[in-house]
Amino acid sequence: MATLLCVTLTAAYFLIDVRPRHSGGTWMGYSLGALGAALIVWLALLGVRKRAVTAGHYSLKAWVSAHVYLGLSLTVIATLHTGFQFGMNVHTLAYVLMMLVIVSGLFGVWAYASLPNLLSANRGETTRRQMLDALATLDGQLHEAAQPLDRDMAAIVRLSLEKTDIAGGYWQRVFGLYGGCANDRAIERLARARQGARGPEAETLAQIDALLRKKAEALAFARRQVRITALLEGWTFVHVPMTFALLAALTAHIVSVFFYW
Amino acid sequence: MSELFRIAIVGSGPSGLSAAAHAAARGISHVLLEKTDHLSDTIFRYQRGKHVMATPAQLVLRADCEFQAGKRETVLAQWNADAKAAGVNVRYNAEAKAISGAKGDFSVQLTSGEVVRAETIILAIGTQGNPNLMRCEGAELPHVQYSLDDPAAFVDEHIFVVGAGDAGIENALGLAADAAQGNTIYLLNRSADFSRPKEANVKNLFQARDNGRINVMTDTSPSKVEPGWITLETPQGSNRLRCDRIIARMGSAPPRKFVEAAGIAFTSESAEAFPRLSPTFEGATPGIYVIGALAGYPLIKHCMNQGYDVVEYISGATDLKPADEPILEAKLQGLPGRLSVSEWLEFLRSRVEILYGLSPLQMREFLLDSEVRAFRKGEVIFEKNATGSSLFGIAQGGVGVRIDPKDPSKMVPIGQGSIFGEVGLISGRRRGATIVATEDTVVVEIPRTAALKLMASVPEAREKVNRITTERQILQIFRAGLSPADLKEVIPAVEVMEVKPGKAIIKEGEAGDDIFIIRSGSMIVEKTVGGKEVFLSYVPAGSYVGEMAVIDGSLRTATVKATIRSTVLRLPGAPFRKLLDAKPELRARMLADMTSRRDINAFIETRKDEFGDVVDMYSSVAGFLVDQGIGDATDVLLIDETLCIGCDNCEKACADSHDGLSRLNREAGKTYAKLHVPTSCRHCENPYCMTDCPPNAIQRGPDGEVFISDACIGCGNCQRNCPYDVIRMDKVPPPKPKLWEWMLFGKGPGPGEPDKAWLKTQPKPAVEAPKVAIKCDMCTGRAGGPACVRACPTGAAIRVSPEEFLTVTLLERGSG
Incomplete structure (x- = not known):
């Protein structure tokens, strides 16, 4: 349907000769503009649709599908609406914002098409809750194992127990920026501390080292999951705010056009 | 000549003792014969400190001995005192060997050689002296026992109690009572229900199970006993477990030979039959009366009332009304x-x-x-x-x-x-x-x-x-216009068969012309192609297999085996073929069914050469799904993990369409080949949840959905019985603000199940809502169908019934 719409409108654009030239101000421009504005509002309403679980026949899958194709058709409709007249004004701002929304949406399509596989492959049958529980269990074991240690040694374990962030900020999550991870630092410090250790203390430290390494693995596993999830939702941080900016700019565009007419 | 008593009572259990006490109270000459040196041996042999129950509660006790629920010791002491007070004439160590004579002058031969004479005899010997024995391989081993005297005598053992009657449950509870003994207790019930034992026992058993003290295994029976081990048949297949002791409490049978020799007839040849008695408890020989467990009454209150009643009858009462x-x-x-x-x-x-x-x-x-x-x-x-x-x-x-x-x-x-x-x-x-x-x-x-x-x-x-x-x-x-009369020849030949999971009822390439109807459970059809088992189709309960061989006499073209424990009806081919000849409509109908199955076989044959990954994949996916209980299912939620973006919109939609509580857990559950079976109700053909619902709140709806009605009392039995963990116990949260209020003003917790933080901010209701069982109801009554599927943005969530999904047509889709 979206393709048909684009083809028809493009053909109309070239076939119909409007005077003085193609622009937003002709009858055709208004029609395209009205259609585009209506589409933008409808597309934005997906946010409501997906949250409103109503009775009746609807399929969110169909809505999403229509959202993608009609959203893509906006590139044609809006571009034709401009009549290829751009400038440094609120009108072009609305156009640019719209294109940003669409481009971010395209990234979303790629993400949704390719990332679920990775997500599923990484987690296998482990749930998020189980990942957190696994970490909590390891923390519990570390705490237990650290009981015989003196204050300085215990500080190493405390570093891992108290300062380890599983996820962190968005960029940290996406790019896996856990260079200063407290658990890793604890492993390093422990390695140094172990060199001088003898007897039962050495044994305890070896046990703690093993636990810390296990925790590092569990962390890496959870963080991979967090990374993919972050990638999956990252584009919406552009898509959604830009949509609101677009709606604002669009309102300004429409009001100003009619006000200065 | 020895003394001729008016009444001789054989057995001093609750019924015999009550009869003797009443005879004594009425001043009738009597003798109470007890084979041991104490009264009421059955109760005496109960485990120490056992709580003796007084059921049925609505029954009024009418006897000259008192009886209230209480400890074994208290009850026995009470009876001893009552017997003494009433002046009961007891003869201990007097085991009856045979009864001869007729009304007015019976002789009871004792094992000691003495003879006791009486005008009438009351047989109150019970059945406990004659327990039902285990029949499986190894049942004669010394660690299999049929009674339990002192549960405190065992430590650190793996003990299996076989039989989920009152005796079995009480033994298991006694063994599990003291955790310090360190015993691991299993209770085996060969059926899925607990319909025989007393309610209070079942309740205590479930409590012990929830506390992790007793492992209760339903639908399970032992198949082999070895020193240190036991092999069990469960609905999921065979299981060999460590076992140090087996206590078999599978009921008891009347000592039939002795009773029959006295001239008392039984209702049937069956081992479980009871003596045929008149309403006044008189047997086929006039003058011999049978009461108590031997008459079919295992409950103490019944027995005691009967003891009283029978003495009344003997002394000539005709208008005595029973206590109930x-x-x-x-x-x-x-x-x-x-x-x-x-x-x-x-x-x-x-x-x-x-x-x-x-x-x-x-x-x-x-x-x-x-x-x-x-x-x-x-x-x-x-x-x-x-x-x-x-x-x-x-x-x-x-x-x-x-x-x-x-x-x-x-x-x-x-x-x-x-x-x-x-x-x-x-x-x-x-x-x-x-x-x-x-x-x-x-x-x-x-x-x-x-x-x-x-x-x-x-x-x-x-x-x-x-x-x-x-x-x-x-x-x-x-159907096809058959009437019961047409089946006259077929029905007697029908055999009801239990099929264990994984067992084949039809084997490819073998001869045979029986038809099988699947009554419960389900089957899969497989065919060997190029040395590999290829999954052909799934056969739910209520369908039949094996018709090809009957119609054209060919060899079996595929193997049919059970996915879960199933019950099938076997119809032998010969009488059925006769029926086919007599009923052309039936033949036509079966031919039509057969053609579609032939088509599938033919399709597989044509694809034989290109068999490779696609078919392997398909067969293994089907196998995985069957392992996940799809064999039980009538409708199941599956998630295509190649499409699932993990937005949990399905869970949110579920919560929003069901009082704010989600009935599915997307992440949990098994995954195979990118096909995920989330924790969500499969609407089993034989719902495990339904087996033990006290208020009968779990029902099947018109669309096949299994749902829990408002009658739920929150006992949690269904949650424990569900092998797929799809039932949760929770209370309904307070209503959330409207969606637009959340979107525009940030009111409330937003779509989906409300979080704990928000719930804490809500005022407590005047009456605390009870936790009730909730599970998927397939969104019955909602136009548009299940919310989880409708709310999936990518189409990853699908609902399928196994017979639709597990067909070879998937292959065409998969490769095409």
Whole structure:
């Protein structure tokens, strides 16, 4: 349907000769503009649709599908609406914002098409809750194992127990920026501390080292999951705010056009 | 010549003791013969400190000995005191060997060689001296025992209690009572229900299970005993477990030879039959009376009342009303005919087929659980799709089954003596058809648990119900204008078979012309192609397999095996072929079914050369799904992990359409080949959750969905019984603000299940809502179908029924 719409409108654009030239101000421009504005509002309403679980026949899958194709058709409709007249004004701002929304949406399509596989492959049958529980269990074991240690040694374990962030900020999550991870630092410090250790203390430290390494693995596993999830939702941080900016700019565009007419 | 007593009572258990006490109270000359050196050996041998129960609660005790629920020691002390006070003439160490003579002068030969003479004999010997033995391989090993004296005697053992009757449950509870003993206790129940034991015992058992003290295994029976090990047959297959001791409590049988030698006839040849008795407990030989467990009454209160009653009868009472008379009178009030209670009992017993095998005493107890109802001609007994799982027996008149909802005059008659409503016993589905009284009719309505109890304790009733269900099932499956008369030759040849999971009923390449109807469970059809098993199709309960060989005499073309424990009806080919010759419509119908199955076989053959990954993949995916309980399912939620973006919109939609509580857990569950089976109800063909729901709140809806009604009392049995963990216990959260209020003003927790933080901010309701069981109801009554599927943005969530999904047509899709 979206393709048909684009083809028809493009053909109309070239076939119909409007005077003085193609622009937003002709009858055709208004029609395209009205259609585009209506589409933008409808597309934005997906946010409501997906949250409103109503009775009746609807399929969110169909809505999403229509959202993608009609959203893509906006590139044609809006571009034709401009009549290829751009400038440094609120009108072009609305156009640019719209294109940003669409481009971010395209990234979303790629993400949704390719990332679920990775997500599923990484987690296998482990749930998020189980990942957190696994970490909590390891923390519990570390705490237990650290009981015989003196204050300085215990500080190493405390570093891992108290300062380890599983996820962190968005960029940290996406790019896996856990260079200063407290658990890793604890492993390093422990390695140094172990060199001088003898007897039962050495044994305890070896046990703690093993636990810390296990925790590092569990962390890496959870963080991979967090990374993919972050990638999956990252584009919406552009898509959604830009949509609101677009709606604002669009309102300004429409009001100003009619006000200065 | 020794003294001639008026009454000799054999056995000093609750019934014998009560009889002796009453005889003493009335000053009748009597003697109480006890084979051991103490009274009431059965109770004496109960485990130490055992709580003796006084059920049924509504029964009034009428005896000269007191009896209240309490510890074994207290009860025994009370009885000893009562016997002494009443002046009972007891003779200890007097085991009866044989009884001879006739009314007025019987002789009881004792093992000591002495002879005791009496005008009348009361046999109150019980059945405990004769326990049912385990029959599996290794049952004779020394660590298999049939009683438990002191549960505190064992430490650090793996103990299996076999039998989920009262005795078994009490032994298991006794063994588990002290955690410091370190025993691991298992209780095996060969059926899925706990319909025989007392309610209080079942409750305690479940509590112990929830506390992790006892492992309760239902639908499980032992198949092999070895030193240190036991092999069990479970619905999921065989399982070999460590085992140091087996306590088998599988009931007991009457010492039949001794009783029969005294001239008492039994109701049938079956090992579970009881003596045939008159309403005054008199057996076939006049002057010999039988009471207590031997008469079919294992409960102490019944026994004691009978002891009192029988002495009254012997001393000439004719108008003595049993203690439960007022209850039954109230029940039967308002029915036509003005019959007395005992006339009603005989009326029902002699007219309803499944009750033929019951003694008058069993009838009394049976009627305490059931209702007798009268309907005028044309009255509806129940409507199609109504809820209800009780069984009906027709005592008088007849009913009609409406087979065409549009034309009420089209009816299949069911006559007097027969039963209806039996489908409810099997799968708990709603009523399949409307039943109308075609004349003035009297029916007896038996609740599901009472019916199961009846079938468990009276083998003839079980056989009759089985025969009737078989006949109706065959008629329903083949339809094609068959009538019960056509099946006359087929029915007697039908065999009901239990099939273990993974076992084949038909093997590819073998000869054989039996037809199999799957009554419960499900089967898969496999074919070997190029040395590999290829999954052909899934066969749910209510369908049949094996027709090809009957029609064209060919060898079996595929293997059919059970996915879960299943019950099948085997129809031998010869009588069936005769039926086919007589009924061309039936042949045509079967040919049509056969053609579609041939097509699948042919399709597989054509693809033989290109068999490779696609088919392997398909077969292994099908195998995985069957492992995940899809064999049980009628409708299951699957998630395509290549499409799932993890937005949890399915869970949110589920919560928002069901009072704010999600009934599915997307992440949990198994995954194979990117196909994920989330934790969500499969709407099993034989719902495990339904097996033990006290208020009968779990029902099957018209679309096949299994749902929990408002009657739920929050006991949690269903949650524990569900092998797929799909039932959660929770209370309904307060209503959330409207969606737009959240979107515009940030009010409330937003879509989906409210979080704990928000719930804490909400005012506490005046009456705390109880936790109830919640599970998927397939969004019944919501236009558009299940919310989880509708709310999936990428189409990853799908709902399928196994017979649709597990077909070879998937292959075409997969490769094309």
